[in-house]
Every structure is written in C-alpha cells, then in structure tokens.
Amino acid sequence: MPRKPIVTATIERLEILSPDGSVDEALLPELSGEDMVGLYREMVRMRAYDEKAVKLQRQGRMGTWAPLKGQEAPQAALALAMEPEDWLIPAFREHGIMLARGVPGHVLYAYWAGDERGSAFPEDVRVFPIPVPVGSQFAHGAGVGMSLALRGEPGVAVTFGGDGATSEGDFHEALNFAGVFRARTIFVIQNNQWAISVPREKQTAAETLAQKAVAHGIPGIQVDGNDVFAVHVAAREALDRARSGEGPTLIEAVTYRLGDHTTADDAGRYRDPEELARWQERDPIPRMRRFLEARGLWDEQQELVLTDEATAWVEAQVEALEAMPAPDPADIFRYMYAEMPASLREQMEELREEVSS
Amino acid sequence: MSSTIHEARRTAGPAGEAAVTEKVTIATAVRDALALEMERDPRVIVMGEDVGVNGGVFRATEGLLERFGPERVLDTPLAEDGIIGTAVGMAMTGLRPVAEIQFMGFVYPAVNQLLAHMARIRNRTRGRFHAPMVVRMPYGGGIHAPESHSESYEAMFLNAPGIKVVVPSTPRDTRGLLASAIRDEDPVVFLEPKRIYRAFREEVPVEPFTIPLGVASIPHPGEQVTLVAWGAMVRVCLEAARALEREGISAEVVDLRTLNPLDRDTLLESVRKTGRCVVVHEAPRTAGFGAELVALINEHALLDLEAPVQRVTGFDTVFPYARLEHHYLPNRDRVLRAVKKTFEF
Numbered sequence: 001m002p003r004k005p006i007v008t009a010t011i012e013r014l015e016i017l018s019p020d021g022s023v024d025e026a027l028l029p030e031l032s033g034e035d036m037v038g039l040y041r042e043m044v045r046m047r048a049y050d051e052k053a054v055k056l057q058r059q060g061r062m063g064t065w066a067p068l069k070g071q072e073a074p075q076a077a078l079a080l081a082m083e084p085e086d087w088l089i090p091a092f093r094e095h096g097i098m099l100a101r102g103v104p105g106h107v108l109y110a111y112w113a114g115d116e117r118g119s120a121f122p123e124d125v126r127v128f129p130i131p132v133p134v135g136s137q138f139a140h141g142a143g144v145g146m147s148l149a150l151r152g153e154p155g156v157a158v159t160f161g162g163d164g165a166t167s168e169g170d171f172h173e174a175l176n177f178a179g180v181f182r183a184r185t186i187f188v189i190q191n192n193q194w195a196i197s198v199p200r201e202k203q204t205a206a207e208t209l210a211q212k213a214v215a216h217g218i219p220g221i222q223v224d225g226n227d228v229f230a231v232h233v234a235a236r237e238a239l240d241r242a243r244s245g246e247g248p249t250l251i252e253a254v255t256y257r258l259g260d261h262t263t264a265d266d267a268g269r270y271r272d273p274e275e276l277a278r279w280q281e282r283d284p285i286p287r288m289r290r291f292l293e294a295r296g297l298w299d300e301q302q303e304l305v306l307t308d309e310a311t312a313w314v315e316a317q318v319e320a321l322e323a324m325p326a327p328d329p330a331d332i333f334r335y336m337y338a339e340m341p342a343s344l345r346e347q348m349e350e351l352r353e354e355v356s357s
Numbered sequence: 358m359s360s361t362i363h364e365a366r367r368t369a370g371p372a373g374e375a376a377v378t379e380k381v382t383i384a385t386a387v388r389d390a391l392a393l394e395m396e397r398d399p400r401v402i403v404m405g406e407d408v409g410v411n412g413g414v415f416r417a418t419e420g421l422l423e424r425f426g427p428e429r430v431l432d433t434p435l436a437e438d439g440i441i442g443t444a445v446g447m448a449m450t451g452l453r454p455v456a457e458i459q460f461m462g463f464v465y466p467a468v469n470q471l472l473a474h475m476a477r478i479r480n481r482t483r484g485r486f487h488a489p490m491v492v493r494m495p496y497g498g499g500i501h502a503p504e505s506h507s508e509s510y511e512a513m514f515l516n517a518p519g520i521k522v523v524v525p526s527t528p529r530d531t532r533g534l535l536a537s538a539i540r541d542e543d544p545v546v547f548l549e550p551k552r553i554y555r556a557f558r559e560e561v562p563v564e565p566f567t568i569p570l571g572v573a574s575i576p577h578p579g580e581q582v583t584l585v586a587w588g589a590m591v592r593v594c595l596e597a598a599r600a601l602e603r604e605g606i607s608a609e610v611v612d613l614r615t616l617n618p619l620d621r622d623t624l625l626e627s628v629r630k631t632g633r634c635v636v637v638h639e640a641p642r643t644a645g646f647g648a649e650l651v652a653l654i655n656e657h658a659l660l661d662l663e664a665p666v667q668r669v670t671g672f673d674t675v676f677p678y679a680r681l682e683h684h685y686l687p688n689r690d691r692v693l694r695a696v697k698k699t700f701e702f
C-alpha cells in the first residue's frame with residue numbers, strides 16, 4: 001500500500017492596486033466612479049476620525065485609544081461590499097467600518113472615553129459591541145451566521161479580528177463551527193503584522209494566516225490589505241458564496257498598523273523605524289488618490305473640500321461627545337438583569353445616598 | 358536590577374545587621390524577584406504575551422530577555438490557554454515556569470487549564486506529578502483602563518482547591534512573596550495590584566530573601582477595630598486607619614498577603630483583641646472572599662465580637678467603565694462609615 005498525497009491545498013494572494021496607483025485592469029472590480037470615490041472618501045473620513053481621537057487622548061479628553069491608521073482599506077472595502085441586512089461583529093480596531101455601518105461617531109468615541117453608553121448603538125444598527133477579550137468575537141460571528149440561516153432571515157455575518165487573535169483557541173473553534181454548519185459567516189483577519197510587540201512570525205509557524213482555513217475545510221484567501229480593490233473583490237466573492245448557502249470564507253488582509261498598539265503603548269520600543277517607513281510608502285490612502293487622479297476622478301480642489309468636510313464631521317462628533325450629560329452612577333446597576341434583584345437595589349440606594357450626601 | 362543599584366544604600370536590616378537596600382516600586386520588585394530567582398535556579402523560566410522584547414506591558418519583565426535569553430524568556434503566541442497549558446506540561450516535567458497573564462480579565466480562556474489541570478494534578482496522580490508554577494497577573498481597578506482591564510476575581514481561584522493565591526501590597530512583600538511562590542512546590546496565582554504598581558517606592562534588600570506564604574502582616578497596629586484587606590485595598594485601609602487615629606480611634610490593619618494558605622491566627626487574634634472588624638475588597642460582594650472571612654470569624658470568634666463584621670466591597674455588578682469606576686471602588690470614606698457601624702451597633 002503506497003503512500004500518496006491525499007490533500008493538497010493552494011492559497012491565492014490577490015493584488016490589484018499598486019502603491020504607485022496603477023492597477024491590473026483585468027482584475028479591477030466593476031465599480032462605478034462614484035463607488036470608487038466613495039471608497040476613498042470613507043478612508044479619509046476614517047483616518048480623520050482616528051487621528052482626532054489620538055489627539056484627544058493626548059489632551060486628556062479621551063481614554064486609551066487603539067489607532068486604526070493604515071488599516072482603512074479592509075474596512076472601507078467590506079463596508080461597500082456588505083448589504084444593509086448584513087451584520088458586523090468587529091474586534092476593537094474597527095472604528096472605520098463601525099462608523100460606515102451606522103454607529104454614530106460620538107457614540108463610538110464615548111466607548112473609548114470610558115462610558116458604557118458608547119456600547120449602546122441605535123436599534124437599527126447591525127453591529128455588535130466591541131469585544132475586549134481578543135478572539136472572543138469570532139464564535140459570535142459563526143453563531144450569527146448560523147442564526148440568520150436558522151431563522152430564515154437574509155444576511156451574512158462579517159467578523160473581524162487581528163493576526164494575534166488567530167492564535168486563540170476561540171478562532172479555531174469558530175472556523176470549525178462555521179465550516180461544520182456552513183455558516184453564513186466571513187472571517188476577515190486584519191493582519192497588521194503585530195500583536196502589541198509580538199510580530200506575526202511569532203504567532204504562527206505557518207506561512208500565511210489564510211491557510212488556517214484549509215484545516216477547517218473552508219476557503220481562504222490572502223489579499224493585499226492596503227489595496228481597497230483587492231479586499232473588495234475577495235469580500236464580494238465571499239459574501240456571494242455565503243448568501244447562496246455555500247458557507248464561510250476566511251480572508252487574510254495583509255496590512256500594517258502605522259500607529260502604536262494603543263495610546264498606552266510605545267511601538268518605538270520594539271519596532272524597526274525602517275519597517276514603519278517601508279509601510280508608510282504602502283499607505284492605502286495616497287495610493288487610492290493616485291489612482292483616482294490618474295483616472296480623472298479626483299483633483300486637488302475635491303481633496304481640499306473633502307479634507308474640510310472630514311474635519312468638520314469629526315469636530316461635530318467631538319462636540320456631540322462632550323455635550324453628553326455625565327453618566328448616571330445608577331446605570332452601574334440598571335442593566336445587570338431584566339429585573340433588578342432586591343439585593344442590588346439596596347446597593348444602588350447605598351450609592352445614591354453616598355452620591356447625594 | 359543592577360541598573361538601579363547605584364541608588365542602593367546601606368540601612369540597618371531587620372536583624373540589626375547592615376543590609377544593602379534600594380528604593381523600588383512594586384513593578385520593579387516583580388522584575389527583581391524574577392531576575393534573582395532565574396539566577397538562582399536554572400529551571401525558572403518566564404513566559405507570556407509581550408514579556409520579552411517589550412518587557413511586559415507594565416514593564417514588570419523588563420531586561421529579562423536581554424539577561425537570560427529567549428530560551429528562558431518566552432514571548433508566546435496570543436493564547437492564554439496555550440500559555441497555561443504549556444506551563445503545566447513544563448512544570449510537570451521539571452521546569453518552574455512563571456507565566457504572565459497580561460490582565461486578570463483575560464485569564465478566562467485559561468481557566469480550563471488552571472482549574473481542571475494545574476489545581477488538580479498533584480491530587481489526581483496521588484503525588485506522582487505536581488505543578489510547581491506561578492501564574493502572575495495584574496488585577497484590580499483604579500487606573501481608568503479600558504473595559505475588561507480592571508477585574509478582581511480572586512474568589513474564583515480560592516474556590517478551586519489546589520491553587521495558592523498571593524496578593525502583595527508593597528514592594529518588599531512583592532519581592533519576598535514572589536520568591537517564595539516560585540520556590541513553592543505547588544501552583545501559585547500571584548495577583549499584582551496594578552493600581553499601585555508605581556504608586557510608591559520602598560527600601561528593599563538587594564540580596565535574595567523570601568517572605569513565607571501564609572503569613573499576614575500588620576502594617577498598622579491598633580486596639581479597637583480590625584481592618585482586613587489585601588492588594589491595593591490595604592492602602593485604602595491605612596488611609597482610613599490614619600483618619601480614625603485623628604478621631605481617637607485605634608484601628609489595626611491586617612494585610613493578609615496570602616489568601617490561600619490563609620493566616621487565620623493573625624486574623625482571629627486581631628479580631629479577638631479589637632472585637633470589631635471590617636473586611637475590604639474590590640471584588641463583588643456576593644461570594645467574595647470577604648464572605649469566607651466573615652464566616653471564619655463567626656465560627657471562631659463570635660463571642661469576642663462587639664458588632665457584626667462589616668464588608669466594604671465592590672458592587673454585585675460588572676466592573677464599570679472608567680468614567681464610573683470611582684463609584685464602584687471601595688474608598689476611605691466607605692471604610693469609615695463601616696467602622697462607624699461597628700461602633701454604633
């Protein structure tokens with residue numbers, strides 16, 4: 001009885017838009033000029049929102065913030081590819097797509113400013129709250145995909161996570177469930193190369209994260225995560241597959257965290273500045289601008305208007321954040337159970353008395 | 358350690374002999390204890406997320422990688438169950454791993470390994486194996502951290518027989534207790550009060566020393582009421598004791614230092630002497646370790662009590678986000694009100 005190979009797997013990498021703004025025309029998705037400009041506008045808005053938060057933190061007006069700078073492309077691409085009925089199950093660096101899916105900017109700021117109301121999204125927003133325990137959201141994503149199918153509702157669950165998160169058992173259990181139940185779920189890994197100070201090579205001996213799909217019997221693909229078109233194409237394919245009942249997909253978007261892990265971190269301690277400089281050249285935003293300008297879809301004047309618009313919108317979010325009344329200490333107790341037990345009511349009254357005295 | 362050795366100065370040691378000491382924080386004391394034990398015992402290794410190149414997110418393992426190399430200081434993948442599970446395997450086969458969980462709120466994935474294996478291995482193999490390992494984790498609130506970064510779930514480990522639980526509140530205790538924990542033959546969960554990692558410095562001997570597990574300390578002796586605490590709450594109790602002193606009330610503060618094994622004698626002796634007791638912890642009240650202490654006092658010293666033992670604790674709620682956390686955490690005034698109750702009973 002001979003030995004023979006029984007499984008061979010291939011993992012594709014998809015790139016469409018180069019850092020210099022040139023594209024592979026054959027692979028370019030069929031998007032209207034308006035959609036292409038829309039992708040760019042979203043990325044610019046995300047960055048403005050993010051950079052403002054870092055500034056606010058430095059001024060003591062914001063809690064610890066996790067910068068998304070450099071990771072705008074996967075978030076903008078998924079936001080465009082998703083349908084209104086789809087659900088987003090984010091990790092904690094997905095401010096951009098959370099905004100794009102309808103989370104109000106000042107609400108998301110409130111979360112990071114240390115206020116529970118920042119996790120109370122409007123009813124019609126199909127976005128899960130930010131999960132702090134790394135990797136814990138993936139299984140929710142699988143569950144939502146299963147739930148949609150079981151309840152006969154349309155829609156797909158899109159869940160995000162980082163390269164570090166793929167090391168958690170939760171990630172593998174989620175992929176496995178999604179595979180077994182053919183969940184309508186897409187797993188997007190934003191491989192930004194770092195998990196705080198730990199580089200991607202120390203998370204796994206595997207060559208790619210996309211290949212983790214293979215062991216779970218689901219399709220996996222790697223894309224240039226700073227190429228908004230490549231992500232969009234992969235997202236579209238995955239969403240179509242899920243929608244037509246063909247099950248889940250894992251997308252590895254290779255990108256880079258241009259900022260510190262959080263405002264409490266100093267990446268200078270563990271990262272080579274040359275690496276950072278190399279990735280700055282691969283920034284998803286300027287490359288998209290070059291592309292749009294080369295096509296005659298964008299010019300300096302529009303850029304100036306957009307910058308002003310984005311700044312004004314961000315300032316409005318800050319104003320709305322700072323106009324929120326102080327949180328009520330009784331809220332510590334109000335949402336623990338559907339009905340407040342007597343013992344908890346007593347504790348709430350104790351605190352009330354203390355606060356008013 | 359040698360980086361700050363120039364700060365070291367000679368002071369009289371406890372036994373009267375001169376000892377070289379240096380003034381360090383709790384965070385530095387953690388690092389120094391690790392370095393000294395690694396130097397002493399080649400079986401000791403340090404592992405966890407960001408503990409190597411980055412020196413730990415609280416810098417409590419700073420410099421260890423440079424000093425002891427990547428075979429003894431392991432930057433692990435981001436997987437708590439993996440960290441504890443591999444540490445159990447190492448501990449069962451002759452190493453002495455000191456594993457770091459970055460924040461107590463992230464220990465849950467590892468609970469399987471901690472409770473199902475680490476805690477039980479000696480008993481279920483009738484002593485054939487044991488797991489001499491330490492699991493360090495920063496715990497507790499008060500630093501305006503994001504969600505899931507402020508938990509105090511020590512009771513979970515205390516209700517899992519087989520695990521020792523140690524909580525220092527000073528740099529000196531940190532050094533001595535961590536050394537003992539590493540040398541201990543049983544698994545130890547070592548909880549580090551992150552709120553006071555850098556709150557103050559204390560003179561600590563430069564040479565290795567240990568403080569035995571299971572021995573409480575009395576940082577503030579007194580006669581009329583006993584305040585019992587551990588970790589960051591010890592300082593809250595000390596503040597209360599000083600305030601009481603100004604009112605002419607003599608309070609004794611008992612810092613348990615080790616929750617399992619528990620120094621019952623020191624606790625009960627103090628309560629028998631004062632006749633009043635207030636237990637203070639950050640964790641939720643219901644089924645918190647305070648409940649165990651009250652039960653113990655009732656079992657052994659009921660007739661010495663002038664008033665029921667009071668508890669000052671966190672609420673039975675999720676730990677609030679930063680903007681409301683000061684309402685949750687026990688503070689001096691809450692302790693004072695509880696003391697008052699024991700006098701007005």
Ligand SMILES: Cc1ncc(C[n+]2csc(CCOP(=O)(O)OP(=O)(O)O)c2C)c(N)n1
Pocket residue numbers: 093132133134135161162163164165166192194195196257261406435437459463466
């Ligand atoms: C279970 C758990 N362990 C540890 C942490 C602390 N922590 C927060 S983010 C992070 C790194 C995450 O890396 P990655 O998944 O690559 O996401 P990125 O931060 O790069 O977006 C760590 C270790 C946590 N939040 N949850």
Ligand SMILES: [Mg+2]
Pocket residue numbers: 162163164190191192193194195196
């Ligand atoms: Mg990452």
